Amino acid sequence: MPAPSPAVPERVRIALEERSYDILIGPGLLAHAPSWEGLPTAAAAVIVSNATVAPLYAAKLRSALAGRYRTVHEVVLPDGEDHKDWPTLNRVFDALLAHGCDRKTVLFALGGGVVGDMAGFAAACYMRGVPFVQVPTTLLAQVDSSVGGKTAINHPQGKNMIGAFYQPARVVCDLDTLATLPPRELSAGLAxxxxxxxxxxxxxxxxxxxxxxxxxxRDTAALAHAVRRSCEIKAEVVGQDEREAGLRAILNxxxxxxxxxxxxxxxxxxxxxxxxxxxxxxxxxxxxxxxxxxxxxxxxxxxxxxxxxxxxxxxxxxxxxxxxxxxxxxxxxxxxxxxxxxxxxxxxxxxxxxxxxxxxxxxxxxx
Amino acid sequence: MPAPSPAVPERVRIALEERSYDILIGPGLLAHAPSWEGLPTAAAAVIVSNATVAPLYAAKLRSALAGRYRTVHEVVLPDGEDHKDWPTLNRVFDALLAHGCDRKTVLFALGGGVVGDMAGFAAACYMRGVPFVQVPTTLLAQVDSSVGGKTAINHPQGKNMIGAFYQPARVVCDLDTLATLPPRELSAGLAxxxxxxxxxxxxxxxxxxxxxxxxxxRDTAALAHAVRRSCEIKAEVVGQDEREAGLRAILNxxxxxxxxxxxxxxxxxxxxxxxxxxxxxxxxxxxxxxxxxxxxxxxxxxxxxxxxxxxxxxxxxxxxxxxxxxxxxxxxxxxxxxxxxxxxxxxxxxxxxxxxxxxxxxxxxxx
CATH class of the missing domain: 1.20.1090.10 (Dehydroquinate synthase-like - alpha domain)
Structure with a gap:
């Protein structure tokens, strides 16, 4: 089991031609400047988070991004799967338009699977597509939902019925964020x-x-290996079948x-x-x-x-x-x-x- | 000026690798069986149209499709740009789910630019993407909006702000449908x-x-040439810049x-x-x-x-x-x-x- 170093995060590549990207895995990555180097440049970045995660980590992410983007806005959504719907998604669009965000604006999804799915789908649709970065703060999002480009919202008649395949520009998994995860959510990620x-x-x-x-x-070295190997397997599967024509369905x-x-x-x-x-x-x-x-x-x-x-x-x-x-x-x-x-x-x-x-x-x- | 033949429609190819498709142009194409040959197979097709166009052409399209799809459903939306919004789009999703449509279901956008934009965006999002066919019935949609894969709905703060680049499987331009076009809309298409x-x-x-x-x-031969040449130019531009990173913007x-x-x-x-x-x-x-x-x-x-x-x-x-x-x-x-x-x-x-x-x-x- 390799010990992760805060200076050199582990790196898993998702190979999808011009949509390829890296997953960075390690402790302390939020405040680690190299985590954000090489991302698309723009006048503005927008952190999309929820009411639980934003108070814990948004300030840290915001200061890490301040050097790269002239303005960093924040959209804080209500927490929970029952808000993964159109009215909540529309709050992201409202904010993007209110701030005059153009189609180079980079969205940062800071939170668990729900935030990642919604911020990702918002990025897929806003002006027909702006870049986005996944910053998953739950184990489930780090090992699964933030990787592979599935984004969606729920419809009253079915989960994830409205969505898009839309790849992030990068995924940054800061293992330190798992320290604040409620035990039920840790278990959910282990599933x-x-x-x-x-x-x-x-x-x-x-x-x-x-x-x-x-x-x-929550041993950091154990988590690092679990996240890395999970992402590697997901990368292999998604790399062969991005849009779930066949193989990818086994991830379900x-x-x-x-x-x-x-x-x-x-x-x-x-x-x-x-x-x-x-x-x-x-x-x-x-x-x-x-x-x-x-x-x-x-x-x-x-x-x-x-x-x-x-x-x-x-x-x-x-x-x-x-x-x-x-x-x-x-x-x-x-x-x-x-x-x-x-x-x-x-x-x-x-x-x-x-x-x-x-x-x-x-x-x-x-x- | 070449005279179009009902038996052999003119054909313009949009070359976008695995997303390539044909535009068929000619009179009488709705009822012409070859117009629909080679489209993706599925248990169900869904015609998305509006209250103005559906009474004129939906029955004709429905019988043309009846041989290829076991069931052909219809979703009729209110007519007009002011309905190009989320609540109206959601009526398409409601109908698809109510009919138990799976992700092979093929959508047919029968109408003008608004119907094409909405049905196309619905197809882009439903279960993260189902195939769709553009059947434009206005000159504007035939020469511009049905070609090139731009789909969207409006946001109260801006037109076409929420959408996707999502290519149709085919575009079928039946010039006969232009006969019922109000004069104002003919002029709008000529723009x-x-x-x-x-x-x-x-x-x-x-x-x-x-x-x-x-x-x-509305001379048919003149319309045929205008539609074909317009589609050819659009095909050349979109083929070089599908996602509007540069050149494509001149179409605006x-x-x-x-x-x-x-x-x-x-x-x-x-x-x-x-x-x-x-x-x-x-x-x-x-x-x-x-x-x-x-x-x-x-x-x-x-x-x-x-x-x-x-x-x-x-x-x-x-x-x-x-x-x-x-x-x-x-x-x-x-x-x-x-x-x-x-x-x-x-x-x-x-x-x-x-x-x-x-x-x-x-x-x-x-x-």
Missing amino acids: EVIKYGPIYDMAFFAWIEANIDALMR FGHTFGHAIEAGLGFGEWLHGEAVGCGMVMALQLSRRLGLVGEDFVRRVTALVQRAGLPTVGPALGADRYLELMRVDKKAEAGEIRFVVIEQPGRAAVRGAPDDVVRQVLADCTR | EVIKYGPIYDMAFFAWIEANIDALMR FGHTFGHAIEAGLGFGEWLHGEAVGCGMVMALQLSRRLGLVGEDFVRRVTALVQRAGLPTVGPALGADRYLELMRVDKKAEAGEIRFVVIEQPGRAAVRGAPDDVVRQVLADCTR
């Missing part, structure tokens, strides 16, 4: 870290099993069931990562019932999900409601739900499944 | 045809001068002043093309005052704008208001207004201009 094991890299999965206690107590392991949980309970009730943690257990049970993996493997992953402080049993929404919610998933095709299943430990695929098998899984995994 | 002369092709400009009467009486000739007129009077008061017609005269007067072109040339273009039935004098909003409105134009940079000027007949450039020169132009050209 997306664990995800990379069954779908892509069982050696990494074994490393997580061996280091889960260090991760839970646990998300089909997970989105149904989030939508069924009302967004914000469970954290996204909590729903994904439980959704992975459900997707594994489905894989087992489809004859793809054995019970031992399901137990092994379930145990790690549990040790990460995540739920492994879903809410009793009723199978009909689960099926209805999953049919509006973006992976669905012509009304058929598409699940990410594990074909063998370390390899995933996307496929349909008979409704009665899905009902058995739901009967097993909800209470 | 964008005339535009291509001063910025790019003075031989085409001379052809328009010689054929303006035929165009005004007349639009900086024009947008100010539209916004100052309230969107919908003047048609977009009317504002552009008048805006071109203003931009030419500016070019003259900057010493770039002579008075004869300004008079020549102004005469053609007039013969096309377009206004050549702007509303008296006051110079301060014009300047304020132009400062939020998307071409503005760090608060400086950027104008498309004519450097010499057939060649345009983008540059700033001293406020006092702009004020003189406004004094000359408004009443």
